[in-house]
Amino acid sequence: MSRNYLFQEIIVKNPVLIGTIGLCPIVAICTSLKSALIMSAITILTLIVAQALSSLLLRHLPQWIRMSLYMLVGMLVVVPSILLIERLDPTTMLALGIYLPLLAVNPVIVRQCEREGVNIGLVESLVNSLCAGFGYSAVLIVVGVVREIFGNGTIWGVRILPIVPAAGMLMPMGGFVILAFMAALLRAYFRKIDPAFAEELAVNSRTAIKGHKGLKSLLLDMDDEEVAPRFEIIQMSGSKEIDNLATGEEDKAEQETPNPVSQDKKHVSAEEEIEQILRDVALENQADTAEPEMSNDVDFAEEPALDTGVVLESSEDKTPKAEGVFAKFGKKPDKPKAEKQPAKSRRGKAAKAAKTAQIPAEEVPVVPEEAKPKYEFITLELPSAAKRQAAEKAAAEKAAAEKAAAEKAEAKKVAKEVASKSAEETPVFAAPISEEEARVETSTAKKKSTSNIVYRSDELERLMSMSLDDILDSLPKDNKGEESEK
């Protein structure tokens, strides 16, 4: 196996302490070692059965049917086990009340099956479910023992402490407190072992946990789409519609998501980006005219069949070796994708055509610099006058020093560009520009383009008392573009 399921499910992806699910049965009835063991047995059995079923049969069904079937499978397993427990120990079963049947709808089942069960084969899913059950049981047992000791002074009914320290631990309050401290201890352990992973976990636990790849089939490569934020995909194609055509649960298999922003680490200038966006807009127009009829039908039969137990490891493993124990669980830089299977549905085909087609450079319209919109920047500052003035002075001095240096550099650049241009073309009024004139030109151009409006403190208070409409009315009406956009 290419993954260490045990360590992962218990420590890294613990469903209770890191995933924060399945808290209700723990908090409510896990008040002794006996009940903890009963609950863990039921959970492990349910998980194994559900995940085996999901990897064999349920993966072929759509998701909205799968969710209700998980409940059914849970019931099928939990109800007989409760009857068994009733035979063996009726008092405990009655004491646990309604929370024992509640284990049939344990969210850990849905989590494991949806994330792993429908993607991996039978043997793998058996191991995975066992390990996830162990993860849940570990928390159950620790919580049960602690609560029993503190709340009763016993372990499995055997008296250990002469007094009862705090009966409040048997209540949900104690359960939550203990869970909180356990989660904090686990994260402290992470921070000690691998600080990078701990930081990432603190920021966004979903991406941190999902980022790690193990056994992944080529066709169901879901990482980039779920991990990458939405705006990167929009930047790539320039239009939401092309992406919306392709994204859908049925077409995930046929989707190609190259991520130019993160993959190509070259410096892309603004002009090139604009040209790219315009190119994609033209592509979109082409795609619309080419295939006007798009059906939203999903073809089940055309979904690719998956072999069970296929181990696929790419030979071009260009990932750098990261430090720390959790290197394989952390977010990796994007690898170049292997070729996917050809698209089968019409929607996928259109998306592929749109993304892979190229327009010759002649047809791309060139946007002159004058037509590009220029924005005014309004800066509002806080009314603490002394601090602001001091900061202004310091900033002004810095800015003045920087301006002088920048202007000199720009003047040199302008002179060079003019010289190079004059070498290539022969404009009519070609006269060599001295450095001083270039500096004057750049400074005046700067003053015209940007205007920083800074408000004083009393003016600011007046503005704060006015409503937005009044403020906008009182602004200088220079920008026609902004007003028309309202």
Place this chain on the structure above:
Amino acid sequence: MRTENPEKLNIENRAVRSYMIDMVIMLVIVAVVAIYTYGSRAVQILLLTSIATVATEAIGYTLFMRRKPERIFDLSSVFTALAIALAVPSSSPLWMAPIGGMFAIAIAKLPFGNATSTPFVPAAVGIAFLSVSYPDLMFTYPSLSIGSLQAVTYGEGFVSGTSLATMLDHSKSIGTTVLNVLDVFVGRIPGPMGASCFILMLGTFVYMLIRGHSGFITTASFIAACSVMSVLFPRVLTGRTYSLLMELSAGLLFFAAVFFISDPVTSPKNQLGKVLYGASAGFVTMLFRYFGNVESAVCFVVLIANAISPLFDVWGQQLGEMIQQKSKASLRKPKQEKKTNRFRTRGEVSDEGGILDHE
């Protein structure tokens, strides 16, 4: 040991201390009256609780948070200790209030750092923990009609008196047991050590008004809501005024209103939000009293309200904007200078400013 930035530490200590000094003074006055009523037992409980709580905080800071224990000088743990000690009956064992204090500090204050970042009032957490873990010890009070308080421990020879809260709850009237109203005012009825004397509670309320604490509005709205509910739905057969008096002086209601609801760290910052917060907390407290089976429910309600206090902030802001828009018929003059509002703390400049806000 890591030392914090001393400037930041000083500023935060000073800010919290400036508020806590007032609260500690109020609690000390209440403690003096409790000592007068209950004798040496009260002194013992107060001292033990204070020592245990402050020691827990110092140990927590040095061992687990790797900081110098200079933050104990912001008096917030002293406030917690005194509040818990005064909410506990005089007949409780000597270890109960210190354990409550240690729990409060270890679980409701240390994991969150300083006093300015606790989402729940630690004293309320401690009292709730004690109410849940030791209900029999927490809610049996010594009878004061017997001359001296000799057998004050919950054990042999102990005579328990019924507190006002129990009377209101069980008998639904104070008709059969004739109570002297002066007893209720002065505090010669069984109850928590610090919360029995109604005149003293009113005095602390007035002290808060005079000092101009920002939490005064919260407390006032809480008490107003409780009064309205007790007048509308009296549990006492002798009339609505007596119902008002008895409900307000029974149990920890006024105590929690003055000390826990007004805490600036956990209550909303918006003025309208504060009114909503106090009013809903009062309303829910009275509901607990009518329909719940727990003796002292104020602390639970305080915790619930602390949990949803940002919501009151948002609601107060939206309500304020709605009111402003509706009254926007005339152009409002711009404010030229900010007036000193009496009920804002010294650190607050606006509703969302201040050192004691969450960051």
